[in-house]
Amino acid sequence: MPGTIHLKVNGKQHAVEAEPDTMLLYVLRDQLGLHGPKFGCGLSQCGACTVHLDGAAVRSCVLPAAAAEGRAITTLEGLGSVDKPGPLQQAFIDEQAVQCGYCINGMIMTAQAFLDAHPNPSRDDIKQALDNNLCRCGTHMRIVRAVERAAKHWKHAP
């Protein structure tokens, strides 16, 4: 039966009515209007639904919303906006690293968590970090370049 679930998303507290076993993805998209995370497979296979839970990249399509209570959830919207894109988002714009863009949430959220932990990665490290994220448009070359660009930016940042 539906109950109240308390979620902290992008720094804001929300109370939502949902069944506790509802996957976090549907709560974010349908109840909180956050469209960054996408439904791709619902099977933890593609990465389109990736969000951060206490800074770690997780797949919200298989994470019951109740299990995210008391944790800090960050979505793509939490990294920046069209008016003020985050550095990794800006790198994707600079490299024009998008075709349809449906997978890009997963790419950015996965790469962001990875870069936070590994600020100075090699190209192979980046590929390894993204290896479980699928892109059907074949935007891989540009996605890798965008992540490399962002990593360099951080290295040179004061």
Next chain:
Amino acid sequence: MNARPESAAVPGTSDFDASRRQFLKTSGGLVLGFSLFGPLAAMAEQPATRIPASPSGAAQAFPAVDPARLDAWLAIHPDNTATLFTGKVEQGNGSPNALAQIAAEELDFPFDRLYVVMGTTTSTVDQGPTYGSMAVRYAGPQIRHAAAAGRQVLLSMASKRLRVPVEQLTVRDGVVSVGGDSGHGDKSRSITYGELVDGKRLDMTIGATGKTFDMKVAPDARPKDPSKYTIVGTSVPRKDIPGKVTGEFTYVHDVKVPNMLHGRVVRPYGIGSDLLEVDESGLRDIPGFVAVVRQRNFLGVVAETEWGAIKAAEKLGSKRVRKGPADGQAKWSDWRGLPAADALWDTLRHASGKDTTVAKRGNVDAALRGAAKTLKATYCTPFETHGSIGPELAIADVGKGYAKFWAGTQMPHQARRDMAELLDLPVENVVVNWVEASGQYGRNGLEPVMADAAIMSRAVGRPVRVQWMRWDSHGWDPKEPPIVQDLEGALDHAGNVVAWRHHMWVPTYSDTRLLASELIGKPVGQIHLGDAAIQYEYEFDHADVVSHGEGRVGLITSWMRAPGQFETTYAMEAFVDELAAAARQDPLAFRLKYLKEPRAIAVLKAAARQYGWESRPAFRGKQSGRLATGRGIAWVNRDGSRVATIADVVVDRDTGGIRVKRVVVAHDCGLVVSPDGLRNQIEGNIIQSISRTLHEEIAFDRAHVTSRDWASYPILRFNEIPDSIEMVFVNDSAEYPSNGGGEPSTCPTAAVISNAVYDATGIRLRQKPFRPERVKAALAHA
């Protein structure tokens, strides 16, 4: 009557940025159409404002747009922004950017102030579906002419207003000035397009004849001399990207309609199973559950929440792996009519159909008999799925006398007619609001899912949003057809080709039957025969090329990126390579001997130059060590675009794994409108076609598709991408009209990899995909 009364009602300049931000901010809200394309104009175009909630029971009409009028194509707003309206749609490869560049060029208007509204049937002209790399080639000239006519109209308005003859006016960045070519002229005597039009509609007649692809628009317009282009041929940033990397962009998957329910389908167990019974017990205990929708063999559920719909559908049998026709609370008949997997190739050879002669020259049989050496080979390619990362989705609102859709279809205008037929409604009572979906690469399930949503909405009397589950998409989207091809060739003593035979069995790749329409027993859509998807250009003295076109074989099959031609290029270009190897000749020089067409020769030579090709026959003998390296070459002419590809591969002899390391592409699609956009598309084609070559195959048992997720249908991953994809554009100049770039570079890849694997190891891979087990088995037999 015109369908777009609001399009000129746009706030003034000072509000522009604030409104734009506001617009973007509200994209999490109710109903949005076009997000970053044309903020203000698109606002006016939004379904929410354009289509009022229907008074219950009232019929509503949604008239089409008249292509003979300028405002069918163009609106100029008081803040000196503009909107281009096109029936072509974005499918994830950025081609509308090229159309906008063409319009901005002809209008002498800044690209960054020009926005695009796509697809929606009440706002755009039916320019035909967006497929076959035809957007720029066919819609390009239509838009060029409409925009050129628009410029003439604006200039004559300016001439009246400024009281000088048109000849004394110049335009720059949407500002008309009196004076010379300096660009600015006399400041006191200049006026913006926006001021000129003053919020009015451009309702003058520019003329149009013909339909869709063949339509001629504004026949009297005089487009610019291409040598004067300043916007076409430059790389402009795509306007959709900032929204897509921040979550602010609205995909069709994000649209919400007031009072909307969520639907999920429950497909038959077997492709031809009948629905025997549905046990609804327990469904009402699922929070938010509303109803089961059952009509003959169509089964679906609707609920107030997505989660409720998913759980209810799962109870009835919608899941990744189904154990049998009674696995779930819906029971199906035990249909097993698909061919056994290993009998597929024979089934294809024996399916009825029609032969098309592609080439007939000399006497192949006699030439084969008299030859010094003859070769024979069969190439097989499997069913493949489009595999959009976001599964198919549509929203339908069907009431008495009207139907509204929100859909990402590549053919909104055709889909409108199909939905009218399905629902027994006059076409004018149906509207398709086009909103971008996940990339589709051809006809995936975006049209079929509209039928699912229509049937469910009609049954429950409320708008229903239907999204396919991953297994619905892999299991039931229209597939690329399997093809079997027999080749025979012969050489004389000097190593010249004296005979060439290529026979192919090609099921339809144009089966547009809507699945749900078949399930309810009211078929909508056509099953065409498979076309001869080949461009044969070699000049062999004796040649016999025949395509046997068939109807549906087993599964619904519809076009996927370079349909059929990806497969026929594989067989043709790999078998040419077999002949070159048998003659111990360099595969590039061997091809060039038999080609006359200068553009074909040019791309092959350009690729070879970029690669640093050294002349030698393929396969230098067995390489020592675990890893063997090789190079391969192939080329294609797809509808006038020529592409030659060369790649280096590494074959791991122990695992059978193939890695493509370096790719060089020479690409001739004439004048390139949007260079970075084209590069992005070519990279996509190359990566996707490597994926199709190495990994992709839809498996099935006698009842249904068993590749129902990404584990059973793997695609290329980051660890497998090439180190580099180098590109050279050939004939990129105004003498060569712009041609398509969305598909051609897919075609050569399978042959290139097969040829490179031969060069590395001496084995020929004649069946796709080249998965490690298959490669290992071939190596073991070598």
